[in-house]
Amino acid sequence: MFCLVPSPDQRAEANNNIPASDTASSGFLGNLLVVPMDGSHWVGIKAIAQEMGRRGHRVTVVIPEISMRMGPGKHYDTVTYPVPYDKAHIDSIMSSLKDMMEKSSFTEKIRKGFSKIGQRNLKIPNFFLSEHDEKSNFDAVLTDPVAPTGSLIARKLGIPTINLLRGLPCSLDMKSAGCPSPPSYVPRFLTRYTDKMSFQERAFNTLVALLEPLLCRLLYWHFDQIAYQFLGEEVGIAEVLSESAIWLLRLDFTLEFPRPIMPNVVLVGGINCNVRHPLPEDLESWVSGEHGFVVFTLGTMLSDLPEETTSVFLEAFRQIPQKVIWRYTGQVPDSFPENVKLMNWVPQNDLLAHPGARAFITHAGSHGLFEGLCHAVPMVMMPFGGDQPDNAVRLASRGAGVVLDIYSITTESLLQGLNEVINDTRYKENMQKLSALHKDRPVDPLDLSVYWTEFVMRHKGAKHLRPAVLDLNWLQYYCLDVIAVLASVVLFFVILIVKCLKLCFWKLSRKRKQD
């Protein structure tokens, strides 16, 4: 059963308390449904939900009773749905490094993960609609389509969708937006290529591109089943997603390699850059010091390491003059260097924004990467899966960080990496240039996200931005039918001319013989 977590009516509150210029620009106040994802995915969605509520819209966020990070906020209502697990279960699925290192391929892991998410998420839309379809009057759905529950609800309710995401495996996001991705210079997800590829890389990238449709079928098979069951129509997830009004992509061309995008794709990389608070006083005084400090986090999912890996890190930290703040939830070792502070949770963005931050040791998740980029902190990157190796390549290829293999890390390699980014000034300079470009945008990414969310609500979609390519099959898209007909016509005329010439020669030679 759904339950509405009580919260002040933010429309009334906002209209009374905030300046007129801060409310929705057109005066339009709407009703937004938000279907978020957990973990770091929650950060951007929460920022938009908060800001939409603050501007006076009614915002309803649908979250499970038990989650990693999702919860109520000042400017939105939360609707919770029951789940068949408890907090301990959540903690147990926070994968340990050991799990991450298991031998099954990454694709296999994604597939399994998707299958689990799929089974869990199947319940959400049905639950939600059984409670809400009659009485709700939403203008749009804001969602993270990594689990396309929100997109399914939107289709069922006949309302437009705004997606916020970093990207989908097998380029399903670009495919569903109708966006061309030429494999000659658009490196595929998980290949770790840049936009300048050798012949072999281009060949492999093209092969991956050719296999992507198959990969999509495999990865989204569970969601396709859910779509069919829930919507009662023969429609796959790719088609459901292609109806999205606006794609807010957490990308930015200071990191991403330039590539074609469609008119309804809006780049909002760095959306949480300005979501900041002052550091707690004790932390502020701890980090101060002439050598500055290093921030060390490996994301929401990885805050515990095997004992021997922990020792490797501690031994390296003992040998640097900087202080180190480490997000660490594992067993605290008996002794560790004085310059290290272990914390269950760290205010990562606020720490990186501090002028004393010298380096950022990160798994190169997209959120952390943008926070480091925003505050121009050079990075030591240790990707362990997902989009992280690709992210790391993007930053490293700009000379603003180094990449280390977390699976074979040693005290020496870590020390060398840290020394490089802290003491070789080129890393900091490159990072400052990148950061300046990244922050030099006409509209702040959070404001831009809110703008387009409001746009979709005001205009009941963004149909004028929907490309006609979405109505073409692949034969038509690549004009293979046209090429076939043109080639046939050319072939016909070539054969005709050859036949005519043969006939002429034959007649001519016969005439000569007769002469």
Added chain:
Amino acid sequence: MFCLVPSPDQRAEANNNIPASDTASSGFLGNLLVVPMDGSHWVGIKAIAQEMGRRGHRVTVVIPEISMRMGPGKHYDTVTYPVPYDKAHIDSIMSSLKDMMEKSSFTEKIRKGFSKIGQRNLKIPNFFLSEHDEKSNFDAVLTDPVAPTGSLIARKLGIPTINLLRGLPCSLDMKSAGCPSPPSYVPRFLTRYTDKMSFQERAFNTLVALLEPLLCRLLYWHFDQIAYQFLGEEVGIAEVLSESAIWLLRLDFTLEFPRPIMPNVVLVGGINCNVRHPLPEDLESWVSGEHGFVVFTLGTMLSDLPEETTSVFLEAFRQIPQKVIWRYTGQVPDSFPENVKLMNWVPQNDLLAHPGARAFITHAGSHGLFEGLCHAVPMVMMPFGGDQPDNAVRLASRGAGVVLDIYSITTESLLQGLNEVINDTRYKENMQKLSALHKDRPVDPLDLSVYWTEFVMRHKGAKHLRPAVLDLNWLQYYCLDVIAVLASVVLFFVILIVKCLKLCFWKLSRKRKQD
């Protein structure tokens, strides 16, 4: 010889007189060279030059001594260069309708026009640089690349270029920006197709796309020669243009069909929408009246019509209750209806912004179209060349105007067209919806143009937005080399397998025979 038209030093003036928040956002004040085009092309460039000067940048605009519309402004310096013709010559080349109706094909007209522009413009860069290369210290060039003089100067000076344009024939703009334009849903220039094409249309569009490289060679042959002579290197105009930092395209997806764009392509259609002044008092009082009025202009180039066509128009205007303001420079007829006012020049944008404007009779030039769209005035469109027929199709396909053939216009057809857009409320409603979408953008197009111009000056270009596709040849771009190798490998294995199978069968059958 160049001469500097005296004007106040706008940097000092701007810094003293305008509020701090209105000056360049980053505090950076630069030195901008502007190489504009004449006619309606001047409108957008002038607006940016004015605004850049007003924000405190030093702006130098290079214009010929004699021109149609270009001239000095409050916030920029003008540098003039001598031309071998006088004002009378300019007046004579303002093509009359008769010229427009001449039988030579439009492509031929463009080629001739380009050749003339080329010959004239060849002199500009040499003139300019002989005077300026030593003493100038420009940060960037803002130009209209329909005549790529500015691009040539920029390349010679080694500074980045910002282009402002509607589009180039043979899609040279999109080609130079590295932007994919799939012929299956991106209609080609001059075809008058929409993004939803029948098989025949798609076939023709594909043929045009295939012929575009050839067409480009033909059209830009003169400019290629100029580039070679001026730069002293083996480089064509396409390559010079591909180095452009930012493309400001006077397009907007409320009119344009959604298509892929590159990260350095910024859409600023409607750039002059808000460049407005109050109507002169006599005009304000003349246009007032319960039935409203019709604005009738056919662009900079066409303000004179043959006598019989003029009569057709006057006869139609006599039969409508609305007043008509007609930009007309031809011989004034002995008698004309009282509700018609003929003027040598009309404040088009200000008239369309008046609440009394009921309809806009236009040649569907891009500037007029955006002004009508901005103020939601339904249109009767009479395109006679260039991008006008394509523009007209775009607006008509949205149900916001009707298209008439100016070459066969009759009083009846004009009356019917006017009645439709004025009295059938659907036209006004569609136009209002389109206008609302058009104006609902995160940043005003003029501000956006100024923003990106400043961006290029601040960062000495926009290299991070340059797509790697510009370094690939077409074999690599389409991965034809990869496909050839992959196909060869597949073929090799197929042949190998067939041979093996044959051998096996042969051995098997021999063995059986032996048995």
